[in-house]
Amino acid sequence: MMENKSPFLDTLFLLRKEGALTVFSNLKTVSQKEENEAEDFFESEFEKERLDFLSDQIPFNKEAAIWAGKILYHSAQLYLIRKDTAKDVEKLILQYKDENNVSAILSADLSLRFLPQIVVGLQVADSTDPLVNILENILQSFHYSAVGFDVNLEKINWKEELKDKTYRKLYLERIVEKKAYKLAEIPYINQLLIAEFGMYKDIFWKELKIIND
Numbered sequence: 001m002m003e004n005k006s007p008f009l010d011t012l013f014l015l016r017k018e019g020a021l022t023v024f025s026n027l028k029t030v031s032q033k034e035e036n037e038a039e040d041f042f043e044s045e046f047e048k049e050r051l052d053f054l055s056d057q058i059p060f061n062k063e064a065a066i067w068a069g070k071i072l073y074h075s076a077q078l079y080l081i082r083k084d085t086a087k088d089v090e091k092l093i094l095q096y097k098d099e100n101n102v103s104a105i106l107s108a109d110l111s112l113r114f115l116p117q118i119v120v121g122l123q124v125a126d127s128t129d130p131l132v133n134i135l136e137n138i139l140q141s142f143h144y145s146a147v148g149f150d151v152n153l154e155k156i157n158w159k160e161e162l163k164d165k166t167y168r169k170l171y172l173e174r175i176v177e178k179k180a181y182k183l184a185e186i187p188y189i190n191q192l193l194i195a196e197f198g199m200y201k202d203i204f205w206k207e208l209k210i211i212n213d
Contacts, residue, residue: 008034009041011073015114016045027077027088035066042069045110053106055166061107067096068108071138075118078131093134096141102167105144112138112145119149144171148178158188172196176205187213 008030011022042065050056074092098104119135126132139146143153144167162168172192175183183189190211197204 006031006034006037008069008073009038011076012038012041012069012111015072015076016110021076021080027074027081027092029092030070030073035070038066038069042066042107042110046107049106049110053166053170058106058166059103061101061103063098064096064104065107065110067094068111068142070094071135072111072114072118075115075131075135079118079121079125089131089134093131093138095138100141102164105142105167106170108142109145112142115139116146116149144174147171147174147183148180150182153183158186162189162192168192179205181208184208185211187211 007022007028014020014022039062043060043062046060046065050058071093078089078092096104096108115135116139119132119139122129122132122135136151139149140151140153143151143156162171172189174180175189175193184193184205185208190209193205193208194201194210201208201210
């Protein structure tokens with residue numbers, strides 16, 4: 001069991017298992033020991049989700065998973081603790097420095113899939129908060145985690161982006177799950193979806209337009 005080991009692990013565990021956020025009275029940093037323990041947790045979660053990948057060719061990326069876990073954890077803290085926190089944003093919310101490949105995207109998604117909810121909360125609390133723009137930029141880079149959330153993806157070459165067949169399958173499935181119309185009506189993605197649906201299109205997504213481009 002992973003509960004009660006640390007504030008960091010408690011937050012990650014409860015959010016992934018129950019969709020609940022832990023509230024702390026002050027900002028807490030993450031120790032190396034906590035990172036090491038979180039690595040085991042994330043790898044275990046990644047292996048469970050690998051069953052949906054239908055592929056064993058995508059390795060777990062511990063650096064991306066830990067980075068994303070810390071982004072989520074600190075973003076939640078900065079959302080819930082509003083007093084005198086502006087000075088902490090730059091040192092707590094760091095950009096991802098390594099290659100943003102499929103392994104990193106899927107490993108980071110273990111945490112980043114919850115980030116849009118925090119961004120929405122921040123926008124409601126204070127749309128001018130600089131943290132909003134920082135987190136939106138992260139979701140722009142890791143947009144698989146932002147499916148269903150409005151981020152600017154106009155510059156993406158989708159044929160190149162979705163060239164990995166496992167990632168393409170997961171991306172399309174998430175678009176359908178989230179009923180992300182804006183993405184689903186991008187001509188290239190629309191063609192992929194319609195091809196996947198085949199004669200069962202109306203069963204999977206009756207309302208989706210067929211885009212001829």
